[in-house]
Amino acid sequence: MDLGEFQIPGNSDPNQKTSHLSLDIGGSLIKLVYFSTNDGDNDDELGSSGNESVGVSNGSRSYPVLKGRLHFSKFETRKINDCLDFIQTKRLHLGGCQRLGALPIEKTIIKATGGGAYKYADLFKEKLDICLDKEDEMDCLVAGANFLLKAVHQEAFTYLDGKKEFVQIDQNDLYPYLLVNIGSGVSMIKVEGDGKFERVSGTNVGGGTFWGLGRLLTKCKSFDELLELSQQGNNRVIDMLVGDIYGGTDYSKVGLSSTTIASSFGKAISDKKELQDYQPEDIARSLLRMISNNIGQIAYLNALRFGLKRIFFGGFFIRGHAYTMDTIAVGVDFWSKGEAKAMFLRHEGFLGALGAFMSYEKHGLDDLKVHRLMQKFPMSSLVGDKICSPLNGELNENESIECSVYAS
Ligand SMILES: Nc1ncnc2c1ncn2[C@@H]1O[C@H](COP(=O)(O)OP(=O)(O)O)[C@@H](O)[C@H]1O
Numbered sequence: 001m002d003l004g005e006f007q008i009p010g011n012s013d014p015n016q017k018t019s020h021l022s023l024d025i026g027g028s029l030i031k032l033v034y035f036s037t038n039d040g041d042n043d044d045e046l047g048s049s050g051n052e053s054v055g056v057s058n059g060s061r062s063y064p065v066l067k068g069r070l071h072f073s074k075f076e077t078r079k080i081n082d083c084l085d086f087i088q089t090k091r092l093h094l095g096g097c098q099r100l101g102a103l104p105i106e107k108t109i110i111k112a113t114g115g116g117a118y119k120y121a122d123l124f125k126e127k128l129d130i131c132l133d134k135e136d137e138m139d140c141l142v143a144g145a146n147f148l149l150k151a152v153h154q155e156a157f158t159y160l161d162g163k164k165e166f167v168q169i170d171q172n173d174l175y176p177y178l179l180v181n182i183g184s185g186v187s188m189i190k191v192e193g194d195g196k197f198e199r200v201s202g203t204n205v206g207g208g209t210f211w212g213l214g215r216l217l218t219k220c221k222s223f224d225e226l227l228e229l230s231q232q233g234n235n236r237v238i239d240m241l242v243g244d245i246y247g248g249t250d251y252s253k254v255g256l257s258s259t260t261i262a263s264s265f266g267k268a269i270s271d272k273k274e275l276q277d278y279q280p281e282d283i284a285r286s287l288l289r290m291i292s293n294n295i296g297q298i299a300y301l302n303a304l305r306f307g308l309k310r311i312f313f314g315g316f317f318i319r320g321h322a323y324t325m326d327t328i329a330v331g332v333d334f335w336s337k338g339e340a341k342a343m344f345l346r347h348e349g350f351l352g353a354l355g356a357f358m359s360y361e362k363h364g365l366d367d368l369k370v371h372r373l374m375q376k377f378p379m380s381s382l383v384g385d386k387i388c389s390p391l392n393g394e395l396n397e398n399e400s401i402e403c404s405v406y407a408s
């Protein structure tokens, strides 16, 4: 492959190269998607050795094709310097050009979305000499979701009663659907086609609320610790149930069983207890249940509002966590009387970053067009179909998507 393959067609600046990296810089996490043409050699992520480069004709133009993999990484936004170091060490922003003995790149432009694309633009410029090319967050979320749903095998799944089932998506019958992205906050988007969508709702009670309140209430040092802790808890110690109010009986006239949560954290008002009298795991459990349930309910109401039957949940709050998914799915199923379906995405947290990656093409550059995808799962993720431990369901750190991109 020669260097010309990375050049942006029609670009007036001959020193400007297209990167194979995109970013989604959110309120809590920075997500990276990057393409490499080799098989996991970290020192040389964007090199080209040993890979086929085949010409493919697309209409009037002929594009060389690069075979490789899409990789996914995330960093906490509060530790943005770790992310900058990662990009620098792997030379992700250089498009492999240094390795190929190219002239130094004078201007590197990286597609970036999320609020941090604005907030940290100067930092990226100062530390890595990168210009962030800002892409709209909602555009990217939708583009990422559509791309995954159409191109990636076994991307969407349902989760009910501890059972995970992959959903076969019919590309011709994908729309309309509701996309619920649970990041720091929550956006709900009615999607009717490629680039055809409306953000119809949202809520400020989201992943940031769980992690923020949870940190204050339990003293957990990390999100993962909080999630693990919630596994061992019992929400009934702190939640007020219908039975607690109705003397142990159901309120069957309106369909409420005695075990339904009447009021999350409600027991804390009647117990003569202080925060330290509660077990942190019970607090974590109750908090996770409260937030997941609330989001599930708002999502259902919006699906009802627009007559949507399918709800896809994304965002890193979910983390493939069994209890979170179960709570959301049961809520949607219960409220819709089985009419609406909650579905989850394996690449849940990377919708925005993937959308930004796809947008290299959107700008008429045609340099990074994913035209074929075949996902490889590590063997461990194929063992059974149940998600038993908290983080088992999430994307494996080393998991990547095999794909080819057009280079031009
Ligand atoms: N390692 C982690 N550190 C912090 N938050 C995490 C982590 N993993 C999952 N989360 C959850 O995911 C949320 C962020 O989700 P994300 O989709 O990345 O949104 P954002 O774009 O707002 O950062 C956090 O608020 C938190 O609830």
Ligand SMILES: CC(C)(COP(=O)(O)O)[C@@H](O)C(=O)NCCC(=O)O
Pocket: 025, 026, 027, 028, 114, 115, 137, 182, 183, 184, 185, 186, 187, 201, 202, 203, 204
């Ligand atoms: C402002 C945001 C789009 C930012 O996205 P995020 O970093 O949370 O993924 C999101 O936090 C949000 O939709 N918040 C809810 C705002 C509301 O509708 O009340």
